[in-house]
Amino acid sequence: NTDNTTITCCADDICIHSTSPDHLQRFLSSFYESASSCDLIISPGKSRIFSPRPARNLPEFTVGNNVVPLCTQYIYLGAPVQIAPSIPVRQRVHPIVQDLLARLQRRLTPLKWLTNYSAGVSIPVARTIYIAFIRSVIDYLSPALCQLSRSTLQPLEKFQNQAMRFILGCPASTRIVNMQHELRLPPLVERIYPSVTYFSIKCLYYLHLSPHYSNIIRTSLDLDAPRPQLRQGGCTLVSTVCSSIRRLNINIVAENVDHGLAPWQTPVPAISYTPVSKIDLPQIQQKRALEAIDRLSSSLNVAHHLYTDGSLQQDGSAGCAVFSPTLEPPPEGWTGHRLPKSSSSTYCELNGLLDVIISITRTRNNGLIISNNTVDHLAKAACQLDPPDADAPTPSLLCCRKMVRHAARSPTSTILRNFTRYLLVPHMLSTHDTSESHISDIVLVP
Known part of the structure; x- marks a missing residue:
């Protein structure tokens, strides 16, 4: 970077911002020489000069012996950039939205063909194609689209409504909220x-x-x-x-770049997992888990057993707990602790494992960390404790994403709840919970 020139790079796409034509030309010449010394070829045909100044007031910019042409619009990282200080009065669609709609319509044509025949793809497959092939373009351009107002983005909502009708085969009279609920597709504004x-x-x-x-x-x-x-x-x-x-009201703490001692200066725990599969019968899973516990216990001197589990409740409250029948409990007892609301189940489990490892390393004991439902009631009770204080674990990125998405979808959820009051939908639920006797993971810490 210089006072008048800034370079932005993403992989092999390079964008040079400069307020001085002379500085820009000197940089282009220097960059061309450096690239040529590394046997890299700069394509003038793919390069453009974009400036709001009149073309007659600009000199010719060259890369090597080739002149770089001027343009009034270009695509950078998939986002259109053009000189349009204001939208014409008669133009009802924003130029960026109009360009995006043209690209999306071309991608919608194959989906229409796939869903237009009786032997075509099923609804779940069509929904997956729409998300991966069409809506992904909107997700990619979300930072650019977020700079526009909600009313400006309404043509994109109409496009998604059209796509949902093709996927479901619904007539024009079908309520939009019903299609969104059936396909689990929120409005695009609520996603952008x-x-x-x-x-x-x-x-x-x-x-x-x-x-x-x-x-x-x-x-x-x-x-x-x-x-x-x-x-x-x-x-x-x-x-x-x-x-x-x-x-x-999210408390965002920047990542601590200091990760402590180097890997070769810290002891590496030995980790062993129970050799089971989800397709095995619960009795076989339990038998193999107990055999692994006995085998690892015999390999350690005074091996303590520590049980841990995490819990995530329907209201979003989360917690984890630790219990050991052989170790002396902490001063506050085996009570566990509360975790940030909307934490994921994996986040709860990992915090429980972290608590066990901290307990073992502080007391310098050998132990087996067993993750199962032995302390499930303690983990559930921890969800009702006081909210975590400032020293507690900060919310993970997944927690923050859940909170953002839940807050954005709350208006649509309210509409759905009010509408489904008049619907009678039979539900048949059959569950077979064998988790009480399942011991999933075993971690050995020396």
Whole structure:
């Protein structure tokens, strides 16, 4: 970077921003020489000069002996960029949305063909094709689309409604909320804004992903800090993201880059897993787990057994607990502790394992960490404890994503609840829970 030139790279796509034509040309010449010395070829045919200045006021820019042509619109990383200071009065669709709709319509044609025959693909397969082949383009462009207003994005909603009718084969009179509920597809606006909010939270967690953007978001979250100087689209993006984060009241702590001692300076625990499969009968799973426990116990001196489990309740409360019949309990007893709301089940299990490992390393004991339902009641009781304090584990990124998506879908969920009051849907549920006798994982810590 220089005072007048900034380089943005993503893989082999390079974008050079410069406020000085002379500096830009010097950089192009220097970059061409450096690339040629490494036997790298720069394609002038794929390069463009984009400037809001009139073409007559710009010199010719060259890469080697080739002149780079000027343009008024180009595609960078899949997002269209063009000179359009304002939308014409008679143009009802934003140029970016119009260009995106043209690309999506071309991708919708194969899906229409696949769903237009009696022997075509099933609804679940058609839904998967739509998500992976069509909606993924919208997800990719979410940061650019988030700079537009909700009313401007309405043509995209109409496109998704059209796609849902093709997938389900529904007439035009079918309620949109019914199709969304059947295909589990939220409105695109409710996906675009939460996706960008989650991406911003991820950048605040991992500052190395986008230091400049992270600094702008963190500064804008502080109401007393001066506002950064941004263009209109950037201001809309930052304002939308900051409003969502404040409304969710998420405490975002940046990742601690200090990971402690080097791997060769810390003891590596020996880990062993029970050789079972989910397709095995529960009796076989239990038998193999007990055999593994006996085998590992005999290989250790004074091996303590520590049981751990995590629990996630219907209301989103989460907790984990630890219990040992041979170790002396901590001063507060085997009570477990509360975890951030909307934590995933994996997050709860891993926090339980972390508590056990910390307990073993502090007391310098050998032990077997057994993850099963022995302490399930303790883990469930931990969900009712007081919310975690500032020193407790911070919410994971998955927790934050659940909170963002849940808050965004709440208006649609309210509509669905009000509508389904008048529907009678029979449910047949048959479960066979054999988890009480299942011992899943065993971890050995020296």
